[in-house]
Amino acid sequence: MHPLLFLTAGLATLVTAQNNTRVTGKLGDARQVKNNPVIGEVWVAKFDGPVVTGTVTAVANTVGVNYTIDVTGLPVEKGPYKYHVHARPVPVDGNCTETGGHLDSYLRGDSPPCDATQPMTCEIGDLSGKFGLEKGPTINKFFNDPYSALNIINLGYIGDRGIVFHDGSSARIACATLKKVA
Numbered sequence: 001m002h003p004l005l006f007l008t009a010g011l012a013t014l015v016t017a018q019n020n021t022r023v024t025g026k027l028g029d030a031r032q033v034k035n036n037p038v039i040g041e042v043w044v045a046k047f048d049g050p051v052v053t054g055t056v057t058a059v060a061n062t063v064g065v066n067y068t069i070d071v072t073g074l075p076v077e078k079g080p081y082k083y084h085v086h087a088r089p090v091p092v093d094g095n096c097t098e099t100g101g102h103l104d105s106y107l108r109g110d111s112p113p114c115d116a117t118q119p120m121t122c123e124i125g126d127l128s129g130k131f132g133l134e135k136g137p138t139i140n141k142f143f144n145d146p147y148s149a150l151n152i153i154n155l156g157y158i159g160d161r162g163i164v165f166h167d168g169s170s171a172r173i174a175c176a177t178l179k180k181v182a
């Protein structure tokens with residue numbers, strides 16, 4: 001084999017391997033949740049701000065959590081929108097910044113961005129990374145995240161945490177806390 005051809009083939013293999021590098025958390029990949037204590041248990045984050053209104057509903061499933069996003073008032077010109085579960089609830093004063101970072105139970109970090117084809121490697125709270133950005137002004141979306149939990153002993157526990165919508169500049173524009181429906 002000609003040395004230049006051999007070198008070219010070797011570089012192509014190296015580039016391919018680098019592009020397929022899997023990013024995961026310091027604690028490994030997220031594990032599917034199969035032990036939610038009450039299947040059908042409902043948690044709701046209610047958005048009643050001056051601009052964004054609606055709900056994000058989380059329902060315990062046999063595997064993970066079923067989410068329904070039903071919000072309106074997202075200005076189209078400020079999109080596309082990201083939506084995440086954050087580490088802390090929204091404080092009484094409504095300051096979205098106080099919700100902390102994304103729920104990141106496996107210590108992955110948000111860089112590089114989540115690869116939706118490998119959702120087990122994403123931050124637990126990076127819902128838009130796993131399920132897609134939204135344009136607004138309205139989001140009506142249903143999906144199951146097998147890595148979210150409504151069992152407090154799981155790393156992916158989302159109860160009593162903030163749900164935050166970010167505009168195209170990543171500014172936090174709306175937030176509400178997921179609360180258990182009695």
